[in-house]
Amino acid sequence: MVKKTAFEGSVEYWQVLDESGKADKKLETKLDDAELKRMYGHMVLCRLFDRKAVSLQRQGRMYTYAPLEGQEASQVGAMHALAQEDVVFPTYRDHGSYLVRGAPLENLFEYWMGYEEGLKMPAGVNVFPLSITVGNHLPMAAGMAWSMKLRKRPLMSMVCFGDGATSEGDFHEAFNFSSVHKTPLVLLCQNNHWAISVPLKKQMASETVAQKALSYGAWGVQVDGNDVLAVYSAVKEARRRALAGDGPSLVECLTYRMSMHTTADDPKKYRSDAEVDEWKKRDPLARFEAYLASRKLWTPQYKADVEADATARIEAAVKTAEAFSAQPEAMFDFVFEKRPPSLQAQRDAFVKGE
Amino acid sequence: MSEKTLIAAINEAMCQEMERDPTVLVMGEDVGLDGGVFRATDGLQGKFGTNRSIDTPLAESAIVGTAIGMAAGGLRPVAEIQFAGFILPGFNQLINHAARLRMRSQGQFTCPLVVRAPCSGGIRALEHHSESPEALYAHVPGLKVVVPSTPFDAKGLLVQSIREPDPVIFLEPSKYYRAFKQDVPDELYAIPLGQGEVRIEGTDLTLVTWGSMVRPAMQAAADSGKSVEVIDLRSISPWDKEMVLNSVRKTGRLVIAHEAPLSGGFGAEIAATVAQEAMYDLKGPILRVGAYDVPFPLARREDFYIPSPQRIGKAIQTACEG
Incomplete structure (x- = not known):
């Protein structure tokens, strides 16, 4: 009888900025001042966009919305590590990912105000339509990566998802396909600890999401998801591996959904204020501000200026979105490239009010 | 007897069946501690614990698949899928397995399973939250499909669905969850599947509908100036063919209204059956009203997409002219 260890593995945890914003000198990124300030600007924009969206929903000016507060560093850090031609597959909570990719603010508002037109991105944003159903976009992202490999384009695709999505078969199937065929895919898990009311420990029995990568012969890393520089570094490394032909990587960002699942949800029903307060102390913006201040890049006045700029952009976008109107018959557009006769007849009857 | 909303009636049906039969349990995403995103299972975990x-x-897919296994293992699971549009990863389990288990094991294993899901639009929800997929399931031999439209029916039909020996897809119009109340008996009762209900009696025309379209259809009937007989099918599979045929034999005219897209909708099955079995009783063509053959739109356009009482009313007038 032979008994020996058939497999051994471990996953690392990365943190560049500690909770007070102090950088680990060995891990500190080489980002220049301008890039750091751009990151900060995006994080502020994400947060203010998000708060505005919640407020619009509460005023009845927008429909159900999924807030991102708490996940700014995960989204902004990851997106800054990509090339603009890479393709991103976001979820319904990735407003920040959309914004960093260059999605016009008014598009996001229009979509959440109930217009399909908001989904139409300008050329070069390279974002797939957000996934509302959980985890379904992972195989498509793996396929997009596959197309890049087969067409010999030096690019990758990134798929964003949460801890809940790791329970779906699509997560495992996509990861397996991608690792078998070595497609340039980065799986970015924003582990925000809650899938609506279901806490992480009821979602999975494994200690980390990142270790699931080992099952697929892939590289996985767990990072402090409220540390924008840790997320950036991990995704940078994952991207390097993807382009080197090493296949997929899994980056688990440990973060927290500070707000409700959607505006239709009441988290007080299932989680304690104490837990939320604990995570408030790890606020991704405050931490990054402390780091920027230590590099003499940030002052309260600078913050006020960045916020004023973001607010002006947001207010202008809300104005544009609220003035947006489109004909109801647009619902017959984009079903097919060319409408079949039966659908054309339905559209004609609709326009005539029949 | 007390006044209850549709969601309260559904909650009560599950609660009382769980009290009656220790093999009944509820399962799904957020159904326990949270009590369900629409609160259908509110209070059940407190009362029956985390194992039920x-x-x-x-x-x-795993919710449906494990529920099939539990059912085959002697339990009676009521699996909640958060929205009808989310069932699709479990579609394979339902169609290839739940629906066929009895036959594939020659009766050795059975699947007394209920899959509940909110369906249909009108609540300004996000994508994939508003579909009316009853025809997909009605097309599958071995599945029963129920779509209640009132609190009274919801309770009685859900109780019966839980007691059924075969799998049932139970689609609940989310728009009606809290839209109105109705007197509902506090005690347990069951309504047999496959029996329609005449909501309004009439002699000029038969209007067959179900689920979310029942109230717009009743509105259209009331506004039409005609004597319209409104039939709420309540079950799509099996459906109450005799009730529809008897009504058409009386009125000679038939309009069918459903919220699902027109093409391939369950209305086509009813129309074909009536054309085949009551052709000579018809005074004019059978008309169908359904949503347009486009994906369910976002909130701003859903009122244009969902068949309105006016659209149903036009079909009533056209049918009566024919």
Whole structure:
């Protein structure tokens, strides 16, 4: 009888900025001042966009919305590590990912105000339509990566998802396909600890999401998801591996959904204020501000200026979105490239009010 | 007897069946501690514990698949899928397995399973939250499909669905969850599947509908100036063919209204059956009203997409002229 260890593995945890914003000198990124300030600007924009969206929903000016507060560093850090031609597959909570990719603010508002037109991105944003159903976009992202490999384009695709999505078969199937065929895919898990009311420990029995990568012969890393520089570094490394032909990587960002699942949800029903307060102390913006201040890049006045700029952009976008109107018959557009006769007849009857 | 909303009636049906039969349990995403995103299972975990009101991980295929296994193992699971549009990862389990288990094991294993899901639009929800997929399931031999439209029916039909020996897809119009109240008996009662209900009696025309379209259809009937007989099918599979045929034999005219897209909708099955079995009783063509053959739109356009009482009314007038 032979008994020996058939497999051994471990996953690392990365943190560049500690909770007070102090950088680990060995891990500190080489980002220049301008890039750091751009990151900060995006994080502020994400947060203010998000708060505005919640407020619009509460005023009845927008429909159900999924807030991102708490996940700014995960989204902004990851997106800054990509090339603009890479393709991103976001979820319904990735407003920040959309914004960093260059999605016009008014598009996001229009979509959440109930217009399909908001989904139409300008050329070069390279974002797939957000996934509302959980985890379904992972195989498509793996396929997009596959197309890049087969067409010999030096690019990758990134798929964003949460801890809940790791329970779906699509997560495992996509990861397996991608690792078998070595497609340039980065799986970015924003582990925000809650899938609506279901806490992480009821979602999975494994200690980390990142270790699931080992099952697929892939590289996985767990990072402090409220540390924008840790997320950036991990995704940078994952991207390097993807382009080197090493296949997929899994980056688990440990973060927290500070707000409700959607505006239709009441988290007080299932989680304690104490837990939320604990995570408030790890606020991704405050931490990054402390780091920027230590590099003499940030002052309260600078913050006020960045916020004023973001607010002006947001207010202008809300104005544009609220003035947006489109004909109801647009619902017959984009079903097919060319409408079949039966659908054309339905559209004609609709326009005539029949 | 007391006044209850549709969601309260559904909650009561599950609660009382769980009290009556210790093999009945509820399971799904957020059904336990949270009591369901629409609160359908509110209070059940407190009353029956975590083994009978189970929060599952987020995976519809596994929810349906494990529920099939539990049912085959002697339990009576009521699996909640958060929205009808989310069932699709579990579609394979339902069609290839739940629906066929009895035959594939020659009666050795059975699947007394209920899959509940909110359906249909009108609540300004996000994508994939508003579909009316009853025809997909009605097309599958071995599945029963129920779509209640009132609190009274919801309770009685859900109780019966839980007691059924075969799998039932139970689609609940989310728009009606809290839209109105109705007197509902506090005690248990069951309504047999496959029996329609005449909501309004009439002699000029038969209007067959179900689920979310029942109230617009009744509105259209009331506004039409005609004597319209409105039939709420309540079950799509099996459906009450005799009730529809008897009504058409009386009125000679038939309009069918459903919220699902027109083409391939269950209205086509009813129209074909009536054309075949009551052709010579018809005074004019059978008309169908359904949503347009486009994906369910976002909130701003849903009122244009969902058949309105006016659209149903036009069909009533056209049919009566024919």
